[in-house]
Amino acid sequence: MNTIQKITADKYDYMDLLLIADPSEKAIAKYLGDSDLFVMFEADKPVCVAVVKKVSDNICEIKNIAVTKMRRGYGSEMIDYICDYYKNNYEFMEVGTADTSIGNIRFYERNGFAVTHQIDNFFVDNYDEPIYENGVQCRHMVMLQRSLDE
């Protein structure tokens, strides 16, 4: 059975997994310190990570979520866990993903998120190198929200 733990010490131990979702260690270092890190373990092996940061009094944001083995339900299980974890502290959980990440957008929509807006040129303005996904350059960030009300 999988277990999920909130990690407070040695967060950089999970950098390999965090780099699956965010290719820049520099970008990860900017948010990891003042965010919460959750890790799912299968036996003793980390199989999913999620990083959540406060945005405002009523919104928290998933800054990073990744699994080692895709489409086995681990990502959805993590989403449910963190939404339940924060439901008494915030009204909404927010997440941003590239406009080219059709699979990710579908994943979030299947997990109760809906698109709210787009941040134009986010990936062009915030990363040193261009990022490509399936040969297409990631330019814009699509923002989605899920209500934490049950």
Ligand SMILES: CC(C)(COP(=O)(O)OP(=O)(O)OC[C@H]1O[C@@H](n2cnc3c(N)ncnc32)[C@H](O)[C@@H]1OP(=O)(O)O)[C@@H](O)C(=O)NCCC(=O)NCCS
């Ligand atoms: C996005 C991610 C966290 C989802 O976790 P997961 O454990 O694979 O997802 P789940 O198994 O819980 O849910 C799968 C559902 O989400 C959707 N989905 C997830 N990945 C998809 C993909 N690549 N293409 C299409 N749909 C996808 C599908 O609807 C899928 O259901 P199905 O398998 O029955 O068709 C995982 O794929 C991942 O680590 N991706 C790489 C890192 C990343 O891009 N993170 C997000 C940054 S914004």
